[in-house]
Amino acid sequence: MNIETDFYNRCIHTLEKAYELLIQTEPQQIEYDMYRSACVKEFEILLEQSGKLLRKVLKPYFHSSKAVDQLVFKDIFRQAVVKNIIDIELCERFLEYRDNRNNTAHDYGVNFAEETLILLPQFIADTKVLSLAIHTQNHDIEGKG
Numbered sequence: 001m002n003i004e005t006d007f008y009n010r011c012i013h014t015l016e017k018a019y020e021l022l023i024q025t026e027p028q029q030i031e032y033d034m035y036r037s038a039c040v041k042e043f044e045i046l047l048e049q050s051g052k053l054l055r056k057v058l059k060p061y062f063h064s065s066k067a068v069d070q071l072v073f074k075d076i077f078r079q080a081v082v083k084n085i086i087d088i089e090l091c092e093r094f095l096e097y098r099d100n101r102n103n104t105a106h107d108y109g110v111n112f113a114e115e116t117l118i119l120l121p122q123f124i125a126d127t128k129v130l131s132l133a134i135h136t137q138n139h140d141i142e143g144k145g
Contacts, residue, residue, distance in 0.1 A: 002138050003056045008049050012127050015042035019120050036113045046127050054080050057137045086133050
């Protein structure tokens with residue numbers, strides 16, 4: 001089973017570009033609001049896609065697809081650590097990203113966006129690591145088949 005990561009990687013590149021443009025723009029300009037919104041949107045998409053892709057990676061390790069489908073976000077990442085797909089530090093950061101999103105989701109205004117922006121440099125790096133882990137897992141599964 002080959003897990004497709006093209007969309008995920010495109011979202012990473014989109015987030016990188018939006019963040020790059022954001023930090024080059026003055027906060028009072030309308031473009032700043034546009035780039036900030038794009039960053040928040042891509043952050044949300046990547047966070048959701050990270051869980052979905054890891055769920056697909058985990059399926060061969062479980063007795064049924066249904067068992068994996070019942071895992072919540074935190075358990076998906078914890079199981080990825082147990083299966084040596086990702087390390088504990090990456091897992092903990094993704095859980096923190098998710099907690100930050102959940103704690104500030106009621107405030108989709110400027111405060112939420114600004115808190116999210118603080119996380120972006122590390123988040124971008126972490127999504128690249130996760131993408132590589134998924135790619136490696138694809139290769140490992142193909143090699144076993």
